[in-house]
Amino acid sequence: xxxxxxYISLFAIFLLPGVMYAFMPYLTRKTESFxxxxxxxxYKSERMNKIRKKYTLEALFAVGITSLITVFLFFKYPxxxxxxxxxxxxxxxxxxxxxIYLKYHFIVKKLKEKEGWTAGKKQVVLTDMSFRKRKIxxxxxxxxxxxxxxxxxxxxxxxxxxxxPEQIAMNYDLNGNPTNFKDKSFFTVFMPTITQVLxxxxxxxxxxxxxxxxxxxxxxxxxxxxxxxxxxxxKWSGFIVVTGIxxxxxxxxxxxxxxxxxxxxxxFAITMGSTLVIVLGAFYLSFSLGQGGSRIIxxxxxxxxxxxxxxxxxxxxxxxxxxxxxxAVFIEKRFGIGWTINFGSKKGIIxxxxxxxxxxxxxxxxxxx
Amino acid sequence: xFIKIDxxxxxxxxxxxxxxxxxxxxxxxxxxxxxxxxxxxFSQDLGINMHTVNKTYGLLKQDNFIQxxxxxxxxxxxxGLPPADEVFLKKLRENLEPLVAESIARGMNHEEILxxxxxxxxxLGKKGE
Numbered sequence: 001x002x003x004x005x006x007y008i009s010l011f012a013i014f015l016l017p018g019v020m021y022a023f024m025p026y027l028t029r030k031t032e033s034f035x036x037x038x039x040x041x042x043y044k045s046e047r048m049n050k051i052r053k054k055y056t057l058e059a060l061f062a063v064g065i066t067s068l069i070t071v072f073l074f075f076k077y078p079x080x081x082x083x084x085x086x087x088x089x090x091x092x093x094x095x096x097x098x099x100i101y102l103k104y105h106f107i108v109k110k111l112k113e114k115e116g117w118t119a120g121k122k123q124v125v126l127t128d129m130s131f132r133k134r135k136i137x138x139x140x141x142x143x144x145x146x147x148x149x150x151x152x153x154x155x156x157x158x159x160x161x162x163x164x165p166e167q168i169a170m171n172y173d174l175n176g177n178p179t180n181f182k183d184k185s186f187f188t189v190f191m192p193t194i195t196q197v198l199x200x201x202x203x204x205x206x207x208x209x210x211x212x213x214x215x216x217x218x219x220x221x222x223x224x225x226x227x228x229x230x231x232x233x234x235k236w237s238g239f240i241v242v243t244g245i246x247x248x249x250x251x252x253x254x255x256x257x258x259x260x261x262x263x264x265x266x267x268f269a270i271t272m273g274s275t276l277v278i279v280l281g282a283f284y285l286s287f288s289l290g291q292g293g294s295r296i297i298x299x300x301x302x303x304x305x306x307x308x309x310x311x312x313x314x315x316x317x318x319x320x321x322x323x324x325x326x327x328a329v330f331i332e333k334r335f336g337i338g339w340t341i342n343f344g345s346k347k348g349i350i351x352x353x354x355x356x357x358x359x360x361x362x363x364x365x366x367x368x369x
Numbered sequence: 370x371f372i373k374i375d376x377x378x379x380x381x382x383x384x385x386x387x388x389x390x391x392x393x394x395x396x397x398x399x400x401x402x403x404x405x406x407x408x409x410x411f412s413q414d415l416g417i418n419m420h421t422v423n424k425t426y427g428l429l430k431q432d433n434f435i436q437x438x439x440x441x442x443x444x445x446x447x448x449g450l451p452p453a454d455e456v457f458l459k460k461l462r463e464n465l466e467p468l469v470a471e472s473i474a475r476g477m478n479h480e481e482i483l484x485x486x487x488x489x490x491x492x493l494g495k496k497g498e
Contacts, residue, residue, distance in 0.1 A: 124373050124374060126372070129371070149461070
């Protein structure tokens, strides 16, 4: 039973990002296609329909083949080798998908250059002055909940410190047998607490990105576009709050298992199960809202010939935004769901640096602990 | 309310921004005491230099349309907006003159020019009616 949950979760976590990437052309804004600025008429044209379909079929094929190979290798090789294979296969699959994307990115880019899709259109930038007064974010006060859980767990752990065995199991194999033990120390016992505090910080940071990221409003239909974007941000902000609380509970359960034995198989199932729920939630939000809220149905109210500013030149390969002239640090992704960094801004580079320090630091801490 | 900037226009961006905000005030979309975005947020959303927004805010402040507080940030002048005094009327006539001149040169009469003027009045909505 536990094993089934685990296999299903592992498989879903592998499959869902691939499937989402394969359907990405249907999830982006209607003013972007494969990382290229287009007009909505072009997006809806028969030719673009065909291009999208072809891309999706190729991408799904790639996802299918890599999944089959991975499943085969996963059951052929023993642990922990198969876990490494799984991880590498996931990265390889995303790499292949990126190359398929690139192929279509260049096809659309050439078509646009040849036919000058945006040449005759007036380009403007629209901003809603009262956008930040809208309800675009769940308050950071919500993170008091995981903070209390963290504190309570740490207190419980401290009170039961003597009950914790001299050796703590840190890693388990897929059957729930411990593979790695560490000596009991304050550091190993309170490692989950440190992780929790860092994670709450990270979630607050992400929640702030959601409210601060640059506005992007379609000049052809400003009111609806602003409303879609408001809903989009608010729902993802809610998702971040819920995900944050779930992850914190997960680490609390892990820490409590130091002194109240929980069957490792169950622990692993809980971990994978929650991860699956989070991935499914992201999947559902992506498909129902679309990038920037573009799939939220509104009253049809298109007017005017104006389009958003065509800044393809700053989007390297259609996905990496590099524009030192733009003071914005966080902006909507073009081919994807969510936000990305302006690699041309000094602040953006600093944030990436901090994030890298975070990741490397936590990896080192795990090794040292 | 929405602010629109045309990057291909010959009108400088800080002037466009100035005009858009005055338009918002005229339409009653921006009310006295209402907060405007900070220079940082505004420039990020529009994708323009912070100095440009600063320049516009500086001009609006100089003309008494906005106030810049340290704590409350930038707000539409809550003490009421500057009246159409003699200085303004002189500026208005100066700006109108070339436009009226061109209209006459193109064969429009007094009535036709006034009609166009009324139309502009109409698009500025509430307060303009």
